[in-house]
Amino acid sequence: xxxxxxxxxxxxxxxxxxxxxxxxxxxxxxxxxxxxxxxxxxxxxxxxxxxxxxxxxxxxxxxxxxxxxxxxxxxxxxxxxxxxxxxxxxxxxxxxxxxxxxxxxxxxxxxxxxxxxxxxxxxxxxxxxxxxxxxxxxxxxxxxxxxxxxxxxxxxxxxxxxxxxxxxxxxxxxxxxxxxxxxxxxxxxxxxxxxxxxxxxxxxxxxxxxxxxxxxxxxxxxxxxxxxxxxxxxxxxxxxxxxxxxxxxxxxxxxxxxxxxxxxxxxxxxxxxxxxxxxx
Amino acid sequence: xxxxxxxxxxxxxxxxxxxxxxxxxxxxxxxxxxxxxxxxxxxxxxxxxxxxxxxxxxxxxxxxxxxxxxxxxxxxxxxxxxxxxxxxxxxxxxxxxxxxxxxxxxxxxxxxxxxxxxxxxxxxxxxxxxxxxxxxxxxxxxxxxxxxxxxxxxxxxxxxxxxxxxxxxxxxxxxxxxxxxxxxxxxxxxxxxxxxxxxxxxxxxxxxxxxxxxxxxxxxxxxxxxxxxxxxxxxxxxxxxxxxxxxxxxxxxxxxxxxxxxxx
Numbered sequence: 077x078x079x080x081x082x083x084x085x086x087x088x089x090x091x092x093x094x095x096x097x098x099x100x101x102x103x104x105x106x107x108x109x110x111x112x113x114x115x116x117x118x119x120x121x122x123x124x125x126x127x128x129x130x131x132x133x134x135x136x137x138x139x140x141x142x143x144x145x146x147x148x149x150x151x152x153x154x155x156x157x158x159x160x161x162x163x164x165x166x167x168x169x170x171x172x173x174x175x176x177x178x179x180x181x182x183x184x185x186x187x188x189x190x191x192x193x194x195x196x197x198x199x200x201x202x203x204x205x206x207x208x209x210x211x212x213x214x215x216x217x218x219x220x221x222x223x224x225x226x227x228x229x230x231x232x233x234x235x236x237x238x239x240x241x242x243x244x245x246x247x248x249x250x251x252x253x254x255x256x257x258x259x260x261x262x263x264x265x266x267x268x269x270x271x272x273x274x275x276x277x278x279x280x281x282x283x284x285x286x287x288x289x290x291x292x293x294x295x296x297x298x299x300x301x302x303x304x305x306x307x308x309x310x311x312x313x314x315x316x317x318x319x320x321x322x323x324x325x326x327x328x329x330x331x332x333x334x335x336x337x338x339x340x341x342x343x344x345x346x347x348x349x350x351x352x353x354x355x356x
Numbered sequence: 357x358x359x360x361x362x363x364x365x366x367x368x369x370x371x372x373x374x375x376x377x378x379x380x381x382x383x384x385x386x387x388x389x390x391x392x393x394x395x396x397x398x399x400x401x402x403x404x405x406x407x408x409x410x411x412x413x414x415x416x417x418x419x420x421x422x423x424x425x426x427x428x429x430x431x432x433x434x435x436x437x438x439x440x441x442x443x444x445x446x447x448x449x450x451x452x453x454x455x456x457x458x459x460x461x462x463x464x465x466x467x468x469x470x471x472x473x474x475x476x477x478x479x480x481x482x483x484x485x486x487x488x489x490x491x492x493x494x495x496x497x498x499x500x501x502x503x504x505x506x507x508x509x510x511x512x513x514x515x516x517x518x519x520x521x522x523x524x525x526x527x528x529x530x531x532x533x534x535x536x537x538x539x540x541x542x543x544x545x546x547x548x549x550x551x552x553x554x555x556x557x558x559x560x561x562x563x564x565x566x567x568x569x570x571x572x573x574x575x576x577x578x579x580x581x582x583x584x585x586x587x588x589x590x591x592x593x594x595x596x597x598x599x600x601x602x603x604x605x606x607x608x609x610x611x612x613x614x615x616x617x618x619x620x
Binding site: 091 | 360363364365367368370371372374375376377378379381382385392395434435437438440441445448450454455456457458459460461463464465466467468471472473475476478479482497498500501504508533534537558561562564565569579582583586587589590594595597598601602605606608609610613617
């Protein structure tokens with residue numbers, strides 16, 4: 077009896093508030109926008125999807141979102157891997173301090189952390205002031221409202237998501253293996269690519285997915301740091317819904333985004349299930 | 357312990373500077389007297405005074421706190437149940453769907469979660485008349501839904517790393533399953549539940565996108581208020597607010613880290 081309650085209560089909650097909403101999004105994505113409350117008809121057609129695929133703007137925006145998220149993921153990996161490696165190799169006491177400092181930003185508002193970069197990057201901001209003062213530039217360079225700023229924001233916000241799983245797999249790794257490889261004559265880069273990298277791969281995959289999936293739909297970072305022309309799909313969905321009040325089209329945008337994310341989300345879940353089993 | 361290579365040390369230094377310099381600058385600029393937030397005009401605490409007199413911020417903060425307290429508590433209850441179910445019952449009908457629904461909300465883009473929940477609330481309202489208006493209740497439900505996933509994962513991994521024999525022994529000795537749960541299982545997973553509650557509380561305070569979708573007119577959470585302000589650019593009272601949050605959170609995290617380190 078109590079076992080059933082234990083399972084049923086959270087199960088029903090998730091069915092109602094997580095799964096059912098997707099069915100409704102799917103249904104509304106097939107409707108037509110009308111004036112009124114709620115602003116959609118009961119009709120069923122694939123017009124919204126036909127429109128999404130015929131209008132170049134949407135295809136370009138999806139591709140741009142995937143591209144920006146992929147670049148941000150690679151940048152996070154390039155910075156996060158040596159950091160995770162360094163943390164895993166430091167002494168016990170320093171390691172716990174370094175890890176705490178990676179986790180701490182998680183607890184500080186995401187919005188405020190993105191906001192912090194606005195003061196750094198605007199035309200009269202800290203970076204430009206420093207460069208002007210040092211005489212490196214003689215007029216402010218445009219940092220804010222560029223793709224560069226969006227990349228900085230994405231890497232800054234998602235770096236801890238990359239470092240933590242990387243650290244977890246690097247920390248588990250047996251250091252003697254690398255030394256053995258080197259003793260047997262492998263060069264340092266050979267030892268890295270043949271020993272360290274394959275052992276770290278589960279962490280690399282998990283970290284990349286944890287950055288890539290949320291970055292694709294990111295709304296706040298491109299809105300605050302990106303330029304008006306740097307449209308990303310999260311913002312298109314938001315504007316379609318709130319500005320144009322086209323609920324059916326916004327739903328269709330969401331469904332296509334979801335389809336794009338199905339493969340990475342399933343991959344992540346399989347990885348996590350395997351990881352849970354191996355630690356248990 | 358081998359010395360770290362110079363490359364690793366410099367990447368670490370760069371990485372930590374990258375993470376912390378922006379936050380440090382916000383703290384410094386919050387004491388800036390100048391209205392133009394990025395030009396230094398002398399030391400002053402005037403923005404803190406303005407912050408405390410700003411009723412819109414205080415109202416928004418109060419609403420956010422109420423939502424965070426409620427949703428974290430419900431999320432901890434349901435999340436713990438889900439975590440126990442996943443860790444202790446290997447096989448039941450619909451387990452795959454269940455574990456999928458537990459992990460998906462964590463990675464689902466916020467715009468999708470927000471949109472889908474709003475459409476659910478609108479449809480429910482048409483069908484049943486509930487929810488009559490959107491605000492505290494709908495935001496709380498939305499936050500509970502994504503936060504319970506985190507609680508469930510934390511509780512589940514704590515239970516997986518724990519021996520089942522204690523519970524089994526108590527059962528063998530004739531303990532009622534509910535009694536075993538309250539006397540043995542819950543005390544053992546209490547630290548995980550506390551960690552989960554804190555995370556759920558923070559995530560709720562942090563959320564902007566989902567709340568923007570499911571809130572109604574007149575109910576602005578703190579992130580919604582902050583966003584509407586910083587859209588227009590850097591603003592000195594937001595610097596002051598950010599400083600308060602940064603200092604509060606950092607001292608909390610630092611303190612719990614010190615306590616945890618002393619214990620081990």
